[in-house]
Amino acid sequence: MPQVTLSVNGKSHTVEVEGRTLLVELLREKLGLTGTHVGCDTSQCGACVVHVNGASVKSCTMLALQADGAQVTTIEGLAKPDGTLHPMQEMFREHHALQCGFCTPGMVMSAIDLVNAHPEGLTEEQIRHGLEGNLCRCTGYHNIVKAIAAAWPLMHGRQMAAE
Amino acid sequence: MNAPFEGIGASVRRKEDLRFISGHGHYVDDMNRPNQLYAYIRRSDRAHAELRGIDTAAAQAAPGVAAVYTAADLAGIGGLPCGWQIHNKDGSPMAEPAHPVLASGKVRHVGDPVAVVVAATKQQAKDAAELLVIDYADLPAVASVTDAIKPGAAQLHEAAAGNVCYDWEIGDKGAVDAAFARAAKTVSLDLTNNRLIPNAMEPRAAIGDYDPTTGDHTLYTTSQNPHVIRLLMGAFVLQIPEHKLRVVAPDVGGGFGSKIYHYAEEAIVTWVAARLGRPVKWAAERNESFMSDAHGRDHVSTAELALDAEGHFLALRVHTLCNMGAYLSTFGPAVPTYLYATLLAGVYKTPAIHAEVKAVFTNTVPVDAYRGAGRPEASFLLERLVDVAARDTGMDRVEIRRRNFIPKDAFPYQTPVALQYDSGDYVSTLEAAMKHADWAGFPARRAAAKAKGRLRGIGMSTYLEACGIAPSKVVGSLGARAGLYEVANIRVHPTGSVTVFTGTHSHGQGHETTFAQLVADQLGVPFSQVEVVHGDTGKIPFGMGTYGSRSLAVGGSAMVKAVDKIVAKGRKIAAHLLEAAVEDVEFKDGKFTVAGTDRSKTLGEIALTAYVPHNYPIEELEPGLDETAFYDPKNFTYPGGCHVCEVEIDPETGVVSVVNFTAVDDVGRVINPMIVEGQVQGGVAQGIGQALLENAVYDKDGQLLSGSFMDYTMPRADNLPNITVGTESTLCTHNPLGVKGCGEVGAIGSPPAVINAVVDALSEFGVRHLDMPASPQKIWSIIQGAPRMAAE
Helix, strand or coil: CCEEEEEECCEEEEEECCCCCEHHHHHHHHCCCCCCCCCCCCCCCCCCEEEECCEEEECCCCEHHHHCCCEEECHHHCCCCCCCCCHHHHHHHHCCCCCCCCCHHHHHHHHHHHHHCCCCCCCHHHHHHHCCCCCCCCCCCHHHHHHHHHHHHHHHCCCCCCC | CCCCCCCCCCCCCCCCHHHHHCCCCCEHHHCCCCCCEEEEEEECCCCCEEEEEEECHHHHCCCCEEEEEEHHHHCCCCCCCCCECCECCCCCECCCCCCCCCCCCEECCCCCEEEEEEECCHHHHHHHHCCCEEEEEECCCCCCHHHHCCCCCCCCCCCCHHHEEEEEEEECHHHHHHHHHCCCEEEEEEEEECCECCCCCCCCEEEEEEECCCCEEEEEECCCCHHHHHHHHHHHHCCCCHHHEEEECCECCCCCCCCCCCCHHHHHHHHHHHHHCCCEEEECCHHHHHHHCCEECCEEEEEEEEECCCCCEEEEEEEEEEEEECCCCCCHHHCCCCCCHHHCCCCECCCEEEEEEEEEECCCCCECCCCCCCHHHHHHHHHHHHHHHHHHHCCCHHHHHHHHECCHHHCCEECCCCCEECCCCHHHHHHHHHHHCCHHHHHHHHHHHHHCCCEEEEEEEEEECCECCCCHHHHHHCCECCCCCEEEEEEECCCCCEEEEECCCCCCCCHHHHHHHHHHHHHCCCHHHEEEECCECCCCCCCCCCCCCCHHHHHHHHHHHHHHHHHHHHHHHHHHHHCCCHHHEEEECCEEEECCCCCEEEHHHHHHHHHCCCCCCCCCCCCCCEEEEEECCCCCECCEEEEEEEEEEECCCCEEEEEEEEEEEECECCCCHHHHHHHHHHHHHHHHHHHHHCCCCECCCCCECCCCCCCCCCCCHHHCCCEEEEECCCCCCCCCCCECCCCCHHHHHHHHHHHHHHHHHCHHHCCCCCCCCCCHHHHHHHHHHCCCCCCC
16 A cells, blocks of 8 residues: 655654545544544535645545645644644634534634735635635634634734724 | 623633634544444435345455345334324324335435445445445336325325325314405415525434443434434334443534434444444445435425404415425424424414415435424415515505514413413514614615615514423323423532533533533532533433423523522531521522521532531431432423514626624523524524525436535525624523523524515515525526516
8 A cells, every 4th residue: 555654733644545545534544633524525515624734725635645745734733732722713712603613623724724825914705705615504604704803813913904 | 809700691601612623522423443344325326216136245245344234134123213193184193104224125215225334444335335236126206295296196105195194284274264254355475495404514423332241232423312312223223222222422513403313324333233243333425414314394385364454464374285205204294283383373463373284205305303493484484474465465564563463461372373472572672673783774775785786675584483392291292202301410529519411412502501601600609610411321311302492491491400409408408517497598609508697508518518428417318419300391482583684686696695684582591692692693594595595406306406515505604694693582481591592593583584685675576475595596587587667
């Protein structure tokens, strides 16, 4: 079986996988990182979003072998070693942006990439558009949008410029 | 420093969130058992066919395969039971055809499980399942209720002549006919309630485990009610006694009704694990969710309203055809009867109502309760009919509602369709919603939209629903094969911390927080000292689970009863320690005090005494401080309210944008406002989804066309507005907390508000009604096809 070597949450792994093994299967089944979820198998729901080399990727849509040499961050790798949460995680909790929690890991990973990608600021409309790849059935997105807007200044260390 | 207030009424942040935001939730598919095998289920790709034979040889021989099973292997195993028996108009019981765990003799819907392959890995099981050779002989199929009742239609079950499950009625037909005969005006409306697919984000999953040395079976499953599954599967399907069957529903990723029911896969993994002596996991792929999770709604109705000359409602007549799907799901028959037709009075004092409901089998996935369950169908029918009545009689939409509201001094109010409402104030929720939504300012917003070439409309619904289905004796007389009480066990530990064991189940509702607030408040202990345990029949007493917005109204009431028992016992212990009479001991803020003195003992001191009973009235009192209470509700609760929706339509594309949505609901006493708002917002999102986007579509041959997220339009962030939520509460009069329930109000109140707004926006095209979903194509066609009625 082919081997893939990748870094996940700062730790290097070399794993044997089938050619058809998906990145999400490698994370969940080989590395036991079950925070990344599978909600649809057709790249529609975004529950499986992780960061590959800093960008959000649907890990059900990437072969494990394609991640050879990559730096992967999953939801488990966001908090600091002392347990301090990432500001996006904090804001999700503060703004009640999750209910059942199943979509949350993918939602948080997408949201972080969205905020990182917009140092100039984010309107509500941009946030809603930016979440198009993530489904949530519980919240109606209202509080997710609020949480992301609240995380922006914390992640960029400044207030958004007034429009 | 004062501790932050964390009792009843505080928006406390959720206890459960840390594990979810850090990726440490424990959903069923996150769990693995040592030596585990994987099951894959081969499902029918035919809507209706004879099963002539299944050749399993190639699959059996495939790499990694441990076993292949078909219906023939399951001989002796019971079918999936139905939990509610409806009776026909003539008193005879409904048709209740067998629902085998694996299809036997025939397949009856796309997705019907045909065979199970068990292998060392999921991929091996799936690969081997492809090698099964299934000999089908196709039969004609029916997918819609209107086709299924036609003469000569394909027949699903020998036990259901004409595909009819039941033909049921409620109300006084004579009184309704008489009222129509003398009415000044009658209004009629044909409408459908579109079929929906619940799509909780976590697909269903199950793991069976078996210990041959003890004979203990364990089932881990994505369920809203583990005790119900244990009872149904143990007693009716696999004949495993309760003490040898443990059902665990750990973190569950949303349910919305679809995870109430006992599904075939639960029985399959439990049975296979025992047969092979190894744990077996099954996890649905999303396409399996689409074709095997119980669907919702799917009604075709005619509604008629009789009015007097002043617009007072005299009578309501309703005929409904409802789709049961191919088999009866656990509570399917109850939904279009006792959760639908009994709600047809709504918030109105209509004196006479008669409803006929015919339930029909079709070659589709079984239909059962989905968020709201029957009440959204009732509110959509009624609130559309009221708007149409206003239009047809030239009355104002608000005025016709006000004129017919049950006044707030009329409670308790007996409706003509069995229910007795205990409390409500429909004017206050109406006025609050209109104020928040700036109803009065709408004409200016419409004019501004028009100047931009857009069509703007506003609509409302003044809805009512029933939660906390009860009492057990009454539901039993109506055909329920279960009690509908709830249980709470409150264990005060020796050092004064508290564990609450509840029979309800949290799959997004935040029970670990709300219930901890409730018990902390009642016992006067810190919120951080209360832990809530749910979801494991090995830990919790026999409770009925979570659905129908019952958890707080029924489960919370059981907690209050258990707290009362703790306090009563604590007073006796305190009286002994303080050398006072029991009746002189008061309990407040976590302290037992001799009235009029400063002599007191904390709950922690009392608990320690109870577990270390050295100085203790041991002759009269057992040691320990651990009480269980069962609560059987006296009545349903009746949340209601007013939802106002404002839409803009782009006439070029037919796309509807919801620009404002305001929900003002009466949910009774609120424990955690943050969680209530979240529940309402989520429910409204599902309601907007039903009204504008979602639709389960079968072709005439029974193929599910909307079988993936690419074909079934789930609401996404950019389809939805911010949702303004307010509460205007009257208290429930018959439960100790005055609570009513908030889980479903959003999904019940919102669809008619949305459609009323869309119809309003399209008024210049002469549109009187539009069925859901109000898709761009439908609206574009109307705009293109209709001559403009109003001149510019």
